[in-house]
Amino acid sequence: MYQTRLHGDSPVSIIGAGIAGAWHALLLAKAGRAVTVHERSDASMKASTSHWAGGMLSPWCEAEASEPVISRLGIRSLDLWRQHFPQTPFNGSLVVAHARDRADFERFAKLTTNHRRLDARGLSELEPSLEGRFREGLFYPGEGHVEPRRVLPQLHAAIARAGGKIEFNSTAEAGDLDGIVIDCRGMAARDTEPDIRPVKGEMIIIESSEVELSRPVRLIHPRFPIYIIPRGDGRFMLGATSIESEDTGVSVRSALELLGAAYVVHPAFGEARILEFGSGQRPAFPDNLPRIAIEQERIAVNGLYRHGFLLAPALAELTLGFIERGVIDNEVMQCA
Numbered sequence: 001m002y003q004t005r006l007h008g009d010s011p012v013s014i015i016g017a018g019i020a021g022a023w024h025a026l027l028l029a030k031a032g033r034a035v036t037v038h039e040r041s042d043a044s045m046k047a048s049t050s051h052w053a054g055g056m057l058s059p060w061c062e063a064e065a066s067e068p069v070i071s072r073l074g075i076r077s078l079d080l081w082r083q084h085f086p087q088t089p090f091n092g093s094l095v096v097a098h099a100r101d102r103a104d105f106e107r108f109a110k111l112t113t114n115h116r117r118l119d120a121r122g123l124s125e126l127e128p129s130l131e132g133r134f135r136e137g138l139f140y141p142g143e144g145h146v147e148p149r150r151v152l153p154q155l156h157a158a159i160a161r162a163g164g165k166i167e168f169n170s171t172a173e174a175g176d177l178d179g180i181v182i183d184c185r186g187m188a189a190r191d192t193e194p195d196i197r198p199v200k201g202e203m204i205i206i207e208s209s210e211v212e213l214s215r216p217v218r219l220i221h222p223r224f225p226i227y228i229i230p231r232g233d234g235r236f237m238l239g240a241t242s243i244e245s246e247d248t249g250v251s252v253r254s255a256l257e258l259l260g261a262a263y264v265v266h267p268a269f270g271e272a273r274i275l276e277f278g279s280g281q282r283p284a285f286p287d288n289l290p291r292i293a294i295e296q297e298r299i300a301v302n303g304l305y306r307h308g309f310l311l312a313p314a315l316a317e318l319t320l321g322f323i324e325r326g327v328i329d330n331e332v333m334q335c336a
C-alpha cells in the first residue's frame with residue numbers, strides 16, 4: 001500500500017477527454033467523486049488521437065506483438081466495456097492471409113490463443129462476403145470493437161449522467177488545478193513526459209454497398225497489421241500503418257498499401273468510394289507500454305500506444321483503486 005493523501009472526497013480534475021480521460025472520468029464519477037474534465041478541443045474531438053482509431057478490442061490478436069500485461073489489462077477491459085456499455089458488439093474478429101503469407105499466418109496462430117481455425121466453408125458461413133476468397137482463417141470469438149466516433153460521445157454523455165462535468169474548449173494546466181489531477185493529454189504531455197513519442201497511424205474510410213462484414217478482418221501483412229472494420233451504413237475503416245514519424249499526413253505509399261489490402265480481401269472494394277484519409281499520433285513510451293505515473297495528487301496516464309480503447313477501462317480501474325485504497329499495480333504504476 002502506498003501512503004496517499006488522496007482518500008476522502010477531494011475533487012478530481014481530468015485533463016483530456018480522449019479515451020483515457022473519458023474512462024477515468026466515468027469510473028471516478030460513478031464512484032461518487034466530483035469530477036471535472038477539461039478538453040481543449042470541441043466535442044467533435046478531432047484533435048485527439050482517439051478520433052482516428054479503429055476501436056478494436058482485441059487482446060488475443062494483439063498478443064502476437066505485445067507484452068503479457070497488454071493481454072491482462074485488455075481482457076479485464078472487455079468485462080468493463082460489457083458492464084458499462086452492454087451494447088458493445090462482441091462478435092469476434094477474423095484473421096486471414098494471402099497464400100504467399102502462409103508462414104506468417106501460422107506464426108500468428110502460434111503466438112496467439114483463444115482462436116478457432118476455420119476452413120473456407122467456415123469462413124463463408126461467418127462472413128458470406130468472403131466466400132471463395134481465402135482457404136482458411138482464424139476466428140477470435142471473444143473479441144469486440146467499438147466505433148470511436150460514436151463511443152466517445154456516448155462516454156461523455158455517461159460521464160454527465162454519473163454527475164461529472166466536461167468542459168470543452170478548455171485548455172488546462174495541471175499546476176492551476178486543485179485537488180486530484182489526472183493528466184490524460186496523450187501526445188500533448190511531452191512537456192512533462194519527454195520520452196513520449198508519436199507512432200503515426202494512417203487510416204482511410206471507404207463506402208461500398210457490395211461488401212458486408214460483421215466484424216473486423218485482419219489481413220496478415222509483412223510490415224504492419226492491416227485491418228478492415230465495418231462501421232455500418234456500408235462504410236469501412238481501413239487501418240492502420242505504424243510509422244515512427246512526427247508527420248501527420250497520409251503518404252501515397254500508405255494509401256496504396258491500405259487500399260491494396262482492401263482489394264485483396266474483396267475485389268468489390270475496388271469500386272468503393274473513398275470518404276476520408278486521416279492519421280493520428282499514437283502516444284508511446286520507449287517500451288510501448290502504458291504508464292500510470294503518481295506523484296501524490298498528480299497522476300499521469302499515458303503511453304496507450306496502439307491499445308487505447310483496449311486498455312483505457314482497466315487503467316482507469318487501476319487509478320480508481322489507487323485513489324480509493326492506495327493499491328499499486330507494479331507492472332503499470334510508477335510512484336515518485
Ligand SMILES: Cc1cc2nc3c(=O)[nH]c(=O)nc-3n(C[C@H](O)[C@H](O)[C@H](O)COP(=O)(O)OP(=O)(O)OC[C@H]3O[C@@H](n4cnc5c(N)ncnc54)[C@H](O)[C@@H]3O)c2cc1C
Nearest residue numbers: 016018020040049050054055056172186201280308309310
Ligand atoms: C489509426 C489508428 C488506429 C488505432 N486503432 C486502435 C484500435 O483498434 N484499438 C485500440 O485500442 N487503440 C487503437 N489506436 C490507439 C488509440 O487511438 C490511442 O491509444 C488512444 O487514442 C490514446 O488515447 P489518449 O486518451 O491517451 O489520447 P488522445 O485521444 O489524444 O486524448 C488526449 C486529449 O487531451 C486533450 N488535451 C491535450 N492537452 C490538453 C490541455 N492542456 N487541456 C485540455 N485538453 C488537452 C487533447 O485535445 C485530446 O483530446 C489507434 C490509433 C490510431 C492512430
